Amino acid sequence: MRVISSGGFVKYxxxxxxxxxxxxxxxxxxxxxxxxxxxxxDCLGRVTAEDIISPIDVPDFPKSQMxxxxxxSEDTFNASESSPVKLRIVEKIDAGSxxxxxxxxxxxxxxxxxxxxxxxxxxxxxxxxxxLEDGAIVITRGLAPGENVMKKGFDIxxxxxxxxxxxxxxxxxxxxxxxxxxxxxxxxxxxxxxxxSTGNEIILPGDALEYGKTYDVNSFYISSxxxxxxxxxxxxxxxxxxxxxxxxxxNEAKDCDMIILSAGASKGERxxxxxxxxxxxxxxxxxISIKPGKPTLVGLKxxxxxxxxxxxxxxxxxxxxxxxxxxxxxILGLEKYLEIKKLVSGERIYSTKGRKDFLPVMINGNTxxxxxxxxxxxxxxxxxxxxxxxxxxTEYVDKGEELEVIILED
Numbered sequence: 020m021r022v023i024s025s026g027g028f029v030k031y032x033x034x035x036x037x038x039x040x041x042x043x044x045x046x047x048x049x050x051x052x053x054x055x056x057x058x059x060x061d062c063l064g065r066v067t068a069e070d071i072i073s074p075i076d077v078p079d080f081p082k083s084q085m086x087x088x089x090x091x092s093e094d095t096f097n098a099s100e101s102s103p104v105k106l107r108i109v110e111k112i113d114a115g116s117x118x119x120x121x122x123x124x125x126x127x128x129x130x131x132x133x134x135x136x137x138x139x140x141x142x143x144x145x146x147x148x149x150x151l152e153d154g155a156i157v158i159t160r161g162l163a164p165g166e167n168v169m170k171k172g173f174d175i176x177x178x179x180x181x182x183x184x185x186x187x188x189x190x191x192x193x194x195x196x197x198x199x200x201x202x203x204x205x206x207x208x209x210x211x212x213x214x215x216s217t218g219n220e221i222i223l224p225g226d227a228l229e230y231g232k233t234y235d236v237n238s239f240y241i242s243s244x245x246x247x248x249x250x251x252x253x254x255x256x257x258x259x260x261x262x263x264x265x266x267x268x269x270n271e272a273k274d275c276d277m278i279i280l281s282a283g284a285s286k287g288e289r290x291x292x293x294x295x296x297x298x299x300x301x302x303x304x305x306x307i308s309i310k311p312g313k314p315t316l317v318g319l320k321x322x323x324x325x326x327x328x329x330x331x332x333x334x335x336x337x338x339x340x341x342x343x344x345x346x347x348x349x350i351l352g353l354e355k356y357l358e359i360k361k362l363v364s365g366e367r368i369y370s371t372k373g374r375k376d377f378l379p380v381m382i383n384g385n386t387x388x389x390x391x392x393x394x395x396x397x398x399x400x401x402x403x404x405x406x407x408x409x410x411x412x413t414e415y416v417d418k419g420e421e422l423e424v425i426i427l428e429d
Contacts, residue, residue, distance in 0.1 A: 034308040036411075037342075037375050040317065043303055044346060047319055052207040052352040059196055062188050064249050065206035066352040071182040073199050076172035083130040084167045088149060088156050089140035090127045092164045104158045112137065127156060136168050143167035175199070185354045187249070207352035212245050213272025214238050215255035217265055217292060218282040218330060223257065236332040236397060237281040241339055244429060249351055265295035269325070276350055277323055279343065282330025292316060292327050300325060308411065310374045312338040333391065336400035337377045341425060358426040359408075362387050368416045370409040379403035380424060387424055403427060 035043065054068040083089065090106060098104040110120045110128040118137030122128060127144075128137050136143065142162040149156040175181065181199050182192055188204070196204060216235045224234055235257060242252040253275055258268040265280075272278045280292065293316060296302050300320030307315050311334035316327030326343050328335045341357070348355040365386040370376045380387040382404040390402040405424040409416060416422050 034306040034313065035304055036308050040304050040307045040315075040342065041345070044317060044324065047303055048322055048324065048349075050346075050349045052210070052350055054205055055208050056203050056205050059193065059202050059204060062196070062204040062206060063190060063193055065188050065204070065209070066249065067182050067184055067186045067188065068205045068207045068352060070180050070184050071196065071199075071201065071204070073175050073177055073179050073181045075200060076177045077175040077198060078169055078171060078173070081136040081171050082169045083132060083134050083136050083143045084169055085132050085143065085145055087130060087143040087145045087167060088127040089122060089130045089136045089143050090158075090162065091122055091124065091140060092142040092162045092166065094124060095142070095144070095158050095161045098158045098161050100159050105152065105155050106158065107155045110137070141165060141168065185352055187353070209249060209251045210276040210347075210350045211251045211253060211274070212242075212347075213253045213255055213275035213278045214242050214245075214280070215258055215268045215272075216281050216330070217258040217260065217268075219260050221257050221282065221330075237328065237330070237335040237339075240332075240336065240400075241279055241281075244339075245347065247429065248347070250347065260291060262291035262294045262298075265291055266298055269295060269299040269320075273320070275323070277347075278320075278325045279328065279339070280326070281328040281335045296325055296327065307342075308374050309338075310371050310376045312342070312377070313374070315342065332397050333379060333399040336403070337379060337406055340427060341377050341406055359423050360405075360426055361421050362405075362407075362424045364388075364407075364416045364418055364420050364422055366418050368407070368409065370413050370415055372414050373411055375411045376407075376409035376413075377425075378407040378409065380405050380407045382424070382426075387422070 057065060094106060095104055106125060106127040108129060109126045110118065112118050112128055112130045112134045114131050114133035118128065118135055120128060120137060122137050122139035130136060130143060141164050144158055144162055145167065149158055181195060216238050220231060220233050221235050222232045238254055242254055245252050253272060255268050255271055258265045269278060293302060293305060296316060296318040300318050302316065302318050304317035306313060312329055314329060315338055318325035324346060328338050345357060362385050365388040368378060368389055379390050379399050381390050381402055387405060387407055390399050392399045405426050408423045408425065
């Protein structure tokens with residue numbers, strides 16, 4: 020909650036803590052992403068919406084693991100240099116063909132690598148360990164049962180999970196699914212995120228840079244990261260500092276699964292974002308006890324979140340990664356959380372007591388150093404590899420002290 024003082028300054032009467040903000044958002048939504056079926060060729064990078072069960076054994080037949088001869092191991096047990104075993108060749112079996120003769124005592128079949136091992140045989144003797152002699156092979160050492168044979172279902176058994184639910188499908192996994200003969204995959208629908216910036220001073224890349232104007236950084240960074248992890252994005256451009264223009268942009272994004280906008284949330288009498296969100300939907304958070312990001316807004320419209328981030332690039336970058344990303348994972352269908360590690364500060368870092376600090380840092384081994392050069396700096400987030408968390412009760416973290424760091428993916 021906030022009020023405007025007689026001097027025109029914004030005062031926040033009650034700020035949510037970071038933990039309270041997360042809890043409020045969690046309590047506001049059910050997070051049940053929709054499912055759809057896609058072709059195997061189109062499933063890369065998508066998230067599985069159910070366990071994918073193998074419909075077949077892999078391999079689906081006992082398979083020779085090398086070029087050689089399929090034999091009964093018991094026929095070779097007494098083979099030695101002084102007392103070799105001779106087995107007559109009855110068939111040649113290439114990969115992709117089916118055996119026609121079952122193996123009995125005294126006979127064998129040639130098998131290529133990957134070819135089915137015929138019934139009756141339980142081992143394959145390597146071709147280089149045999150000698151050919153009048154349509155037969157001579158073996159001088161015994162074989163163990165199962166030697167050089169991959170049993171049916173050894174790799175993957177029919178009915179076992181091939182991929183678990185809530186898995187991002189990688190190129191290797193596409194290969195796995197193909198190997199299981201799966202043509203259609205059930206995945207979560209890609210969430211569509213509407214994105215825009217607000218501010219009379221913000222312009223788009225390509226526009227002439229007039230004095231006092233600033234190119235839009237936030238929309239393009241956020242859109243790029245979301246597209247990289249599997250979201251569709253709708254870039255809506257710039258909303259000027261009027262309640263009507265901001266509402267118009269919100270309305271353009273009404274069919275999106277989430278809306279993210281930046282700037283405008285701490286500009287006093289020019290702040291029309293709050294009013295526009297209240298008209299468009301419901302405001303559930305205005306102000307969080309964190310640095311940066313104190314003026315962050317969170318709204319709700321028919322089970323869809325609206326995030327109003329700070330306008331300064333580094334502030335927007337930090338809040339997007341520590342507050343918005345956990346809920347992006349949720350609407351993607353991922354059971355994924357922020358990765359947090361305990362590292363050591365490489366310098367004394369001062370903090371604002373009474374607010375939780377999120378500081379962009381560079382990581383060198385187990386040591387971190389601040390890369391913060393001001394909320395409006397672009398280079399701060401370009402160099403950031405993590406975000407250090409400093410509690411609201413801490414005035415400073417000394418060099419060599421341990422602190423928690425959120426590891427950034429990109």
